[in-house]
Amino acid sequence: MLDSTTRRKSILLFGGGFLLLFLFSLLHLSQGQAGYSIMTLLTEVWSVGRVQDVVVGLRLPRVVIGILAGGALAVAGVLLQTITKNPLASASTLGMNAGAHLFVIGSIVFFPGTLGSYPFLVAFLGAATAAILVMMLVGKAMEPVRVALTGMVVALLFSSVTGSLQLIFENETNGLFLWGAGTLVQLDWSGVQFAIGLILLGVIVALLNARSLDVLTLGEDVATSLGQPVARVKGLAWVSAILLAATTVSVVGPIGFVGLIAPHLVRMMGIKGHRAILLHSFLWGAILLIVADILARWIQPGQEIPVGAMTALIGGPWLMYLAYKTGRKHSRRQTKLGGNVVAAPFSLLVAGSVALALGVFLLSVSYGAGSFFSLQDWMDKAYLSPFVWQFRVPRIITAFVVGMLLAMCGVLLQGVLRNPLADPTVLGITSGGGAGAMVFLVLFPAASIQFLPFAAMIGATLSIAIILLVTWRSNWEPILLALMGVAVSAVGAAIIQIMVVKAKMGVAPALAWLAGSTYAKSWSELQIVFLMACITIPLGWLLVRKLDLLAFGDDVSTGLGMNVGKTRIMAIGLGVAMGAASVSVVGTIGFIGLLAPHAVRRLVGVEHRRLIPLSLLLGGILLVAADLVGRFILAPKEIPAGLVVAVLGTPYILYLLRKT
DSSP states (O other): OOOHHHHHHHHHHHHHHHHHHHHHHHHHHTOSSSOOOHHHHHHHTTSSSHHHHHIIIIIHHHHHHHHHHHHHHHHHHHHHHHHHTOTTOOTTTTTHHHHHHHHHHHHHHHOHHHHHHOHHHHHHHHHHHHHHHHHHHHOTTOOHHHHHHHHHHHHHHHHHHHHHHHHHTTTTTTTOHHHHTOOOOOSSSHHHHHHHHHHHHHHHHHHHTHHHHHHHTTOHHHHHHTTOOHHHHHHHHHHHHHHHHHHHHHHHOOOOSHHHHHHHHHHHTTOOSHHHHHHHHHHHHHHHHHHHHHHHHHHSTTSOOOHHHHHHHHHHHHHHHHHHHHHHHHOOOOOOOOOOOOSSOHHHHHHHHHHHHHHHHHHHHHEETTEEOOHHHHHTTGGGSHHIIIIIHHHHHHHHHHHHHHHHHHHHHHHHHTOTTOSTTTTTHHHHHHHHHHHHHHHOTTSOGGGHHHHHHHHHHHHHHHHHHHHGGGTSOHHHHHHHHHHHHHHHHHHHHHHHHHTTOOHHHHHHHHHOOOTTOOHHHHHHHHHHHHHHHHHHHTTHHHHHHHTTOHHHHHHTTOOHHHHHHHHHHHHHHHHHHHHHHHOOOOSHHHHHHHHHHHHHOSOHHHHHHHHHHHHHHHHHHHHHHHHHTTTTSOOOHHHHHHHHHHHHHHHHHHHO
């Protein structure tokens, strides 16, 4: 039982929070194209007329759905953090929002009648699928770091599939880009009417389960010994969390970080006991989402910035703080990258890789307009046509060179950080570079496009610098780096979304660029990445011996006369330059830098003199092959190569997380 002082403190905090929510709601109601002051609203809203129509018909439903959605996400966060014993758990970090989003988009595309009749059921099945998948992958132990990383990777997989569907079925999903980024826009009260009953049901079930959750925090063994049905308590909590997440996504889209921030704010206030935590979290979740929407509308008056992007921008630093605490607590330093060497001569592996690269290149050159060159086409030298050399050849060579750069970036980062999870995507280089490029394009539209790689490099450098500075005391521990990378990537993705909306980009071009596409790359764009490759790859090769030496640890390397800090700065700088150049040309393509080096280590081991050449070849092959698959699988429509790589590479990352 709570003592009177604690209860009085709880009541005062709740009253103060309620007052804040009321004031922010009034401020929110005053926002809009029709610039009514708060005093005008308070005096004229009671009379029939334009003010009442605008406020009651459009603005008030938006505020109410914001309160309901923010509260629902916060309560779901409390439940998930308790049953997984994971401070990083929320509907977004466990992939539930992404699962619901995927199922909604899939239903619109393949079963358009289903979504109209059963929108909540579709979203519920998606969220439940994601939750079950995460639990199956992490096992019974539910280790916090493993749960968080697995949930985030599952969310990435589902988001990649969703992006593919939106690009392939552009007409069917037209108009859903803003909803897919999270928005509170309401045209009437139908969304509120749909959501209010389901959200209240989920919250009531959670409150009725509150005492059992208090006991559960003592440990499952203690709870069982006290006669508590642990399985039923956890099952009810899962169902409530999925219910709340699914309802929210079906009305306002996938909004992240509210369910992560609000419960921690409440606990920092000293609120104890799940019943009080749930009530206070609902209140502060509502406040957070309303404030985020106010900021989103203030940034670009008259234009809708997705509130989901704003919550990510606010929540990214918070996730970094929580990730740092969690990573330090649960980290296990792994300094060996390892590799199972196949009994095959290195020269034979190189020759086979070159032959495979040539084969993929010729196959890709021969494909177009829904068919491959016939034998007669080859004999007639169709490959020499101006169309092929103007459009296909530069595109394919660009893909190969970008694949090489990303693979080399992965080799360097994994080598100097001794981190099997290091690659441009995981460490935020891709997202940061994309954010830098988008900011440049939007804020300096008249500037020469030649400066785009430098803008991407600045964004990528800032991202990796933040991550390395925060984690340097842990000697760049692998799990901590990965968690921090996820947080920084979320901020970068939010900036990109805001810039896309601000620039009024079309949905299809925006999605293609965000996913990473080699579409319509010309010889001029090839020059950028080719020049970068000619500069950075030879410089990276000069670090071969030092990378091998670093595998034995910093102490050994320093004892043998190597300047470890200087080597790390050089390698990371080269990696940032490679990743930024790639992003500036083809967008945010990821995981090549993770897949290629790991696959090659299984063939030749960890010696970088052998690892680098084969990784370069395999990186180029992977991206050219992904581009070909994206062009072929649903011709004449194209799937961006970045989405193909993400869909194929994510299962390997899940395997790697489970293994390590």
